[in-house]
Amino acid sequence: MHLVQGGVSLDIIRDFLGHVDIKTTEIYARASLEMKRAALEKVSPAPIPNIPSWKENKSLLQWLQGI
Numbered sequence: 001m002h003l004v005q006g007g008v009s010l011d012i013i014r015d016f017l018g019h020v021d022i023k024t025t026e027i028y029a030r031a032s033l034e035m036k037r038a039a040l041e042k043v044s045p046a047p048i049p050n051i052p053s054w055k056e057n058k059s060l061l062q063w064l065q066g067i
Contacts (some may be wrong), residue, residue, distance in 0.1 A: 004029045 010061050014025040032041075054060060 001029065001032065004030060005035060 003016075004010070010022055010025050010029060013029065014022050019025045019027060
């Protein structure tokens with residue numbers, strides 16, 4: 001995991017460990033929370049949709065006041 005966290009390719013780690021198939025190496029190479037956080041930070045944030053305020057919906061406010 002230290003090699004994965006250091007950015008070493010799974011192909012190199014596979015060869016270092018003597019695995020024949022990369023799938024064997026993938027079983028042991030899991031992303032840490034820090035790696036997941038860093039990956040999410042690389043993605044641009046999704047735009048926040050412009051949702052109208054419920055306070056501006058007069059018919060809804062009248063209905064709520066009638067309850």
